[in-house]
Amino acid sequence: MRSIASDDLTTRARIRDAAIVLFGRDGFAATSVRAVATAAGVSPALVLHHFGSKDELRAACDEFIVDAVMGHNDELGIVADSAATMQKWLADVDQFRPQLDYLARMLTDDGPGADRLFDLLVESTTQMIRGQVAAGIMRETPDLEVTALYLTTYGIVPVILGRQIGRRMGADGMTVDVIRRSTLPILDLYTHGLYTDDRFLVAAREALDRTSGPSSGKGDNDPHQDPDPPAAPAS
Amino acid sequence: MRSIASDDLTTRARIRDAAIVLFGRDGFAATSVRAVATAAGVSPALVLHHFGSKDELRAACDEFIVDAVMGHNDELGIVADSAATMQKWLADVDQFRPQLDYLARMLTDDGPGADRLFDLLVESTTQMIRGQVAAGIMRETPDLEVTALYLTTYGIVPVILGRQIGRRMGADGMTVDVIRRSTLPILDLYTHGLYTDDRFLVAAREALDRTSGPSSGKGDNDPHQDPDPPAAPAS
């Protein structure tokens, strides 16, 4: 992915890269074909000449980013797995901000390619966990599929909420310093957990067993927080 | 918050609720004033008569949702804290989907009120952690501010990525069943952590100590994943 901000590119590629920047920064609906054309230094008509329509332009951007996340379009012909690519991008946020912003938009705006991208990330995380568990580095989890799913989303969080995270740390978005300060607390959570004992886990297990019979559907008859972990921060 | 989908409301409130639904579902830029008007059963002109402009309409929606998250606009005059409200909404996803969708849009589209909302959630989570630690239920964390920050984002994840999470579990978005199946794996993570020992934590501590002198800024001289936790799913 040497493309963005480079000049030795086909016009088509320059338009696509400009679109990725603008779609990622402002969102798809808020970005006009004219704005993309201006950013790419061409006429609006040429944008549509190359891509047919605004929607097809978006589809092309989606596909390009998904390919990039899979490790294609790379300097070398290296094919990495998607989670690794995301780690690499996050390790160099300044250089890969357009890609990261676009990733976030893909996932929150549910464009075409969003599902495929998310599946790739989950799959990659699943394989990672499998490997770590086999190596004795990670514990067995009660539900690999779900654990991998949420672990994936937690890994995506800095991409999607980077502005807020940075702001809370007095920085301008996801800077290197923000990432540095985030490392230990997150690793601490993943190493020691949060709770001093397993009372909530046990309580939740029992509560789930109790309601597992007459479940499925909605209309729960206990709207108040009875069996829930009192103020658990998740789910 | 008895408003949405109710009829005994002022026209202004009906318009605002319709806007919340549409902005939350389709996004702000992709929702036209006309669409809001139609959904509310009024003319486009009336929408602007009541709110002045589309932007001011959005601001009104933002404010209303922030108030709701703080526990105002409630059936009773109860003032809850924001994290608790979010838990309550998630416990009854079907009823509160518009609010949850709007929350997600606020945070990902960075509308007015987004920062205030996020600050409220973080503050609420911080207080929760403080209480749990004081009660001996939660461990001390290495950096309360950062831990609370990420814990907040992890709690928001089901709101923002609910469609993907549901889809991966064969459901249509964040249903009650999805939440039920999510409980144990997440609680397990928060109880036992993920790793079998603290090798990554120790390694990260050392790596951070090593680079803490010539840090601050970008231009890291080690682009490859040397000191990083090999395939850690976060940060």
Added chain:
DNA sequence: GTCTATATAATGATAGAC
């Protein structure tokens, strides 16, 4: 491939009647 010019539709917003 790239442009200018333009068709056509939709948008946010206003004016003024009731």
Added chain:
DNA sequence: GTCTATCATTATATAGAC
């Protein structure tokens, strides 16, 4: 408060010259 009618602007998209 609520509407109809309309304006000015902007949007996506097309036609056709070069």
